[in-house]
Amino acid sequence: MLVLITYDVNTETPQGQKRLHQVAKTCKNFGQRVQKSVFECLLDPLQLAKVRSKLSSIICVEEDSLRIYHLGNNWQSHIEHMGINKPYDPKGPLIR
Template sequence: MLVVVAYDVNTETPQGRRRLRQVAKTCKKYGQRVQNSVFECSVTPSDFLTLKHDLHKLADLESDSLRFYNLGANYSNRIEHMGVQRHLPDDSVMMV
């Protein structure tokens, strides 16, 4: 399934800047950055729960914001893109 993760971390303090780096690093484990604070993550349902749990532990919910957009397993017809496109591996077999 494809999940889009968007976040806004308050970086006014050194702790906030550290949280921002940790949130980005955690998201990179599960997906690909498509904008500064937006990741497309191709995950299993259990990985999605783990990702949400890990980000919840990192975030300061009093000053930060996390958003999860679950596009499901059949997401290819739900995405429209213009401009330079970054490659996100699909679910099919890819030979190199």
């Protein structure tokens, strides 16, 4: 299934800046960055549980925001893209 992971990490402190780096690194391990704080990830249920667990251990729920949108298996009809950067095809080749 395709999930969209978005986050907003409070970077006013050094700890927040560290969390931001850790969240981005974790998301990169599971998907493709499509905007600065937005990742598209093609995951099975076990991978989704793993990324959710990792991210929830990093963020500070009092200062940060994390959203996971489930686009499902029929995701192609749910994404519309305009502007720069070619749309990401999670089923396409990894090397561009």
